Amino acid sequence: MMIMTSRWIVGGGTYLEQAFQAWQQARPDDAVKKIELSQGRDYRFDLGILDELNPAQGTMFVAFDERFGNFKRMELMQAAMERGFKLEPFIHPSAAISADVNIGMNVFIGPHTVIGHGSRIDYNTVLHAGVHVGPGSRIKASCWVENGVQLGASVEIGTHCTIRMGAAIRTGIKIGRGAELGWPQLYSSDVPNKTVFDVRYDEPIFTYEG
Numbered sequence: 001m002m003i004m005t006s007r008w009i010v011g012g013g014t015y016l017e018q019a020f021q022a023w024q025q026a027r028p029d030d031a032v033k034k035i036e037l038s039q040g041r042d043y044r045f046d047l048g049i050l051d052e053l054n055p056a057q058g059t060m061f062v063a064f065d066e067r068f069g070n071f072k073r074m075e076l077m078q079a080a081m082e083r084g085f086k087l088e089p090f091i092h093p094s095a096a097i098s099a100d101v102n103i104g105m106n107v108f109i110g111p112h113t114v115i116g117h118g119s120r121i122d123y124n125t126v127l128h129a130g131v132h133v134g135p136g137s138r139i140k141a142s143c144w145v146e147n148g149v150q151l152g153a154s155v156e157i158g159t160h161c162t163i164r165m166g167a168a169i170r171t172g173i174k175i176g177r178g179a180e181l182g183w184p185q186l187y188s189s190d191v192p193n194k195t196v197f198d199v200r201y202d203e204p205i206f207t208y209e210g
Helices: 013-026 048-052 067-082
Strands: 006-011 032-037 058-063
Touching: 006 013, 006 067, 013 032, 013 058, 058 067
Parallel strands: 006 032, 006 058
Antiparallel strands: none
16 A cells, blocks of 8 residues: 655645645645644744654645744744754746756745756745746745746845745845845845835835944
């Protein structure tokens, strides 16, 4: 008798459902299970259910959105790793990815995404549908890139960045860690760490580090 491999999709919010549906469709022969974790008033996750699962019986994928600067998704990923769970990336079957692209653990690559040769997508990063990553680019860990975002060649995105729908980044540009590109425009200059382009404001918000 063939034993089905369990695949636990763990997290919360609408992204949890999105990731669960994607895994179900891509891996119909696996026992894909959705596990929604509750949060207390201090936003801490109740991780008790993770302790009831056996890492030897399956793999895990962590799905939590960009709230809290992508740090809550990272927190869940670390909790899973501490308990011995293997975390694989999800790559949609319709994505076009060059053979030499490096993709880290717990990365989500949505439908019709294109990633050029020599690029690197670091762990825990989410690329939604239709994202285009030019050759030689790097998106560092725990980033969130929304539908249809366009990156030119040799672009570098720092850790914990959020790139909103409608953004395009010119070739060779560097985006500092923790930045949020919320204006639907072409970004043609480097962006410092923790700079926020919020659609509610006419000027970017700069955070100066001591």
